[in-house]
Amino acid sequence: MESQNYKNHRKFYPPHHFIYLPLLILLKGFGIYKIFNDEQHQLIWILFSIVIFLLFYLAIMVRQHYALGLQNRLVRIEFKQRYFEIFGLRSDEVEEKLKFSQIAALRFAYDDEFKELLYKALHENISGDKIKKSIRNWRADHHRI
Structure with missing residues (x-):
């Protein structure tokens, strides 16, 4: 594949x-x-x-x-x-600050990049598309609809 x-x-x-x-x-x-x-x-x-x-x-x-x-x-x-x-924390407050496109884009990043890109999404408000383009090590999702 x-x-x-x-x-x-x-x-x-x-x-x-x-x-x-x-x-x-x-x-x-x-x-x-x-x-x-x-x-x-x-x-x-x-x-x-x-x-x-x-x-x-x-x-x-x-x-x-x-x-x-x-x-x-x-x-x-x-x-x-x-x-x-x-x-180790609930995400309710963080999730409220993010657009769905940002949440969806973050799922393609591995944990180390996830942290970095989440910080940028929260503090620099980068778009979901920009998050995807910033991912260096793509975490594949082969189960999407």
């Missing part, structure tokens, strides 16, 4: 991203084409295009909403546990 880093840490679900969504896009394009080229059945093609658009929208929103919502909760719990293991 390839070593994970900033450039390759995003993940795709091939049936969804490379089959289902492109198929819906093609159907949407076909429906729009037929709207302008089949005047006899124009209303049917408008309804077809609306239904395809709604399926496309629903497919993206439902999948993302539930998966990311759950993943975000797990990332926060992981942060709390890791903070406790490193510092």
